[in-house]
Amino acid sequence: EYEIVQDFPPDCRQQGYGLDWGFYPDPCALIRCGIKNGVVYLDEVLYIHNSTSATRDKLMREAGVSKNFKILADRNPESIAEMKQKGWYNIEPATKGPGSVKAGIGVMKNFKICITARSKNLKTELDNYEWAIDRQSEKPTGEPNDNFNHAIDAARYWIAGTVMQRQGAYFA
Numbered sequence: 001e002y003e004i005v006q007d008f009p010p011d012c013r014q015q016g017y018g019l020d021w022g023f024y025p026d027p028c029a030l031i032r033c034g035i036k037n038g039v040v041y042l043d044e045v046l047y048i049h050n051s052t053s054a055t056r057d058k059l060m061r062e063a064g065v066s067k068n069f070k071i072l073a074d075r076n077p078e079s080i081a082e083m084k085q086k087g088w089y090n091i092e093p094a095t096k097g098p099g100s101v102k103a104g105i106g107v108m109k110n111f112k113i114c115i116t117a118r119s120k121n122l123k124t125e126l127d128n129y130e131w132a133i134d135r136q137s138e139k140p141t142g143e144p145n146d147n148f149n150h151a152i153d154a155a156r157y158w159i160a161g162t163v164m165q166r167q168g169a170y171f172a
Helices: 053-062 077-085 100-109 118-129 150-166
Strands: 003-005 014-019 028-036 038-048 071-073 089-091 113-116 131-133 142-143
Touching: 014 150, 028 053, 028 118, 028 150, 038 053, 038 118, 038 150, 053 077, 071 077, 077 150, 089 100, 100 150, 113 118, 118 150
Parallel strands: 003 113, 014 071, 038 113, 071 089
Antiparallel strands: 014 028, 028 038, 131 142
16 A cells, blocks of 8 residues: 655655665666655656666756765675766665565565655555465465566665664564
């Protein structure tokens, strides 16, 4: 469940970005994330295919992405190193491990989620996100399908990382 809002709140104190790498066929998704009064706000900044670090750097600067805010990105040491070389020093790998997807989605479900009206791909993903079904038992496996999840994964990295860090928790 989510609600569409016109804009990301300008006075959102706790904010940053989640980044899911992609090239083709998967997109690269950069989502601005924030928490205000117990509500998570999400704003799609980038959702692009075939992007190199040079392209991402250029588009992020053009979009006004603040280098002061932490970016929690999918674990890809080479991509993170390339972005740091371009001045994105606040980029860090998201905490991942067994059960981290399920735990991260669980953290997200604890919040009311608002997405900006311009977040078209994020909306599409939220509308189509589903859990994998076991072919034999026809019951949910507890694991998400690996589609309609790139913007959601980006948001999950930041939300779960920020909330879990604040609570002193971590994924095994």
